[in-house]
Amino acid sequence: QWEDIRFNRSESQQLIALQNSADPEEKTLEMIHQKTEGWAAGLILLARQMRSTTLHFGEIDHLIKEDIFDYLALEIFEQTDPLVQELLLKTSFAEKVSVELATALTKNRNAEQILTQLSRDNYFTQRYLGDKAYYQFHPLFKDFLKSTATNTFAEVELKNIKFLTAEFLEKNNNSQEAIVIYLEIHRWQRAIDLILRHGDRIIDQGLNRTFLEWLRQIPDVSVKASPRLYYYLASCQTPYDLEEARSHFELAFEECIRLSDGLGAYMSWSGIMETYLVNWGDFTAVDRWLEKLQYLREVFPEYPNSAIKVRVMNNRASALFFRKPDHPELLAWMEDLENQLDKELEPSAKMMTGYNLIYYYHTIGGNMPKLRAILDRFKLDISDVDVDILTKIGFEQARASALWLLGEEEKCFQVASNGLRLADEENVHIWDVHLMTKRAFNASSIGDLKQARKWLEEIPEKIDASNLVQVWEYHLACYYEAAHRNAILEMDQHSDTCLSAALEKGGLWIENYARLARARALFLLSREKEARECLDIAESISLKLGNRTSTCGVWEERTLMALELEDQATALTCLQELLTRLRDGAFVNIPWWNSSTMSGLCSLALEHTIEPEYARLLIKKRKLSPPDQ
Secondary structure (H helix, E strand, C coil): CHHHHCCCHHHHHHHHHHHCCCCCCHHHHHHHHHHHCCCHHHHHHHHHHHHHCCCCHHHHHHHHHHHHHHHHHHHHHHHCCHHHHHHHHHCCCCCCECHHHHHHHHCCCCHHHHHHHHHHCCCCEEEECCCCCEEEECHHHHHHHHHHHHHHCCHHHHHHHHHHHHHHHHHCCCHHHHHHHHHHCCCHHHHHHHHHHHHHHHHHCCCHHHHHHHHHHCCHHHHHHCCHHHHHHHHHHCCCCHHHHHHHHHHHHHHHHHCCCHHHHHHHHHHHHHHHHCCCCCHHHHHHHHHHHHHHHHHCCCCCCHHHHHHHHHHHHHHHHHHCCCCCCHHHHHHHHHHHCCCCCCHHHHHHHHHHHHHHHHHCCCCHHHHHHHHCCCCCCCCCCCCCHHHHHHHHHHHHHHHHHCCCHHHHHHHHHHHHHHHHHHCCCCCHHHHHHHHHHHHHHCCCHHHHHHHHHCCHHHCCCCCHHHHHHHHHHHHHHHHHCCCHHHHHHHHHHHHHHHHHHCCHHHHHHHHHHHHHHHHHCCCHHHHHHHHHHHHHHHHHHCCHHHHHHHHHHHHHHHHHCCCHHHHHHHHHHHHHHHHHCCCCCCCCCCHHHHHHHHHHHHHCCCCHHHHHHHHHHCCCCCCCC
């Protein structure tokens, strides 16, 4: 069998070295091995070419056509029976050749016998077993066959062979390969029909760049007649160019409204919202599109399907969370989303729903049991989950934040690092700053300040200065690291910049956390009056939003202020309030967690019998050392 005689990567490299003293580039060696699949004759032919010229990565295909195609033609193909030649040529446009396809294209009742014999003879043909047996040609042999078929058949006959191949593939659920062939022979409507049926699946598989190449082949007049193609064009662009994607989503939205395409309109509206929400950028524009949703609900009161309903619900809830976190219906909408997790959802819809619920319950809702329950619905390693790359990376950064708040530093680091790895692999860097700050927060939290500073130093070059949430988050992480060193002047600088970005941005929940940081820095600078004013505003925002997480931060700061002013009675009262709230929310972490500080507060609580059981739980869960150690 071919698998037994083919050369592996190392053996291919050794054979090339024996034939040629020069060392080719690493990527050239890799491509040679991939193209030849360890075929000794192919390796030798290419190695001989390298004796007389320096072979570079971009020249390999050209050299293959010159030498290897000649070899295949003279030494192999021309020595083959004409009926076998016909079968090889006509089936060369499919990646996987089944007996049924070969029979349909050649009308040869001996197709199965021919393919079986080709495989047994190792005639560049490999047989694979699955639900149905199929055959694949060696990549170089396949390229040769396609080239020979193009030069052998008349244009009309060649197009008919390709059309019949694509039609067979379509009927046998191989839509992506069928799309490629339909586009090649300019059967635009057949390709469009498949794209409209399978486009979401193609995006979820992460084939954005490939899909984009397909869509750009379709004439403008055909795209305008099927405006959902603008939607898929935008979906392909979203991970790489949000502005360009938004313009195509908006075009799709207007055209779908014009054609009374409710599903297309809802899909396009969701895409538009996600270009704002995914980047945590200018949320003010979201207001106009929330109004557009009301219009959509009037024109298309019934959702076309359950999947688009969940997607719209997610984008509506997410928009309110960022833009209007004090909206009276936000909690009810989040509970509606949570109920959706109990239903059979597509992986992308489930992950998007999880993302929004995680952010809500760990930043505003402050419900740790619910947060834990939502996290437990997803496995730790999501690398192989079939969802679009932007949703996957965004979910990882939300999950990293939640795991930090739950005191699970090791998992937080693992998840944040996985998000950054996925970003590098797919060249999608929208979430980089958020993931990098989560990692730095985590390092500061466990006292690894050297590592935290190293990671923080890598962030500024990634920041989009116009994205104020990125600026806010970076300076918040810098403040947190400086606070662990009690570097007061740095705390002052970073908290001031952080609060300025939050105020300019206009988001209440980010202002809330910025004010907690600013209050601490001002107090340490002996600006007590300003510190208390800042803390009072933070408390007011916390109450307005119902943010239990930041409320715990407020009471921690009141406790610390009282202790540092040696006001023991007030300190104990505030400590009671803090630990009661921590207990009620099942918190094991707070916004500015410092193990040394919390060790002292838990020791004081035990001394004065303030929530002693919960104080002991915190000591055990967070492995706190006694204050004097």
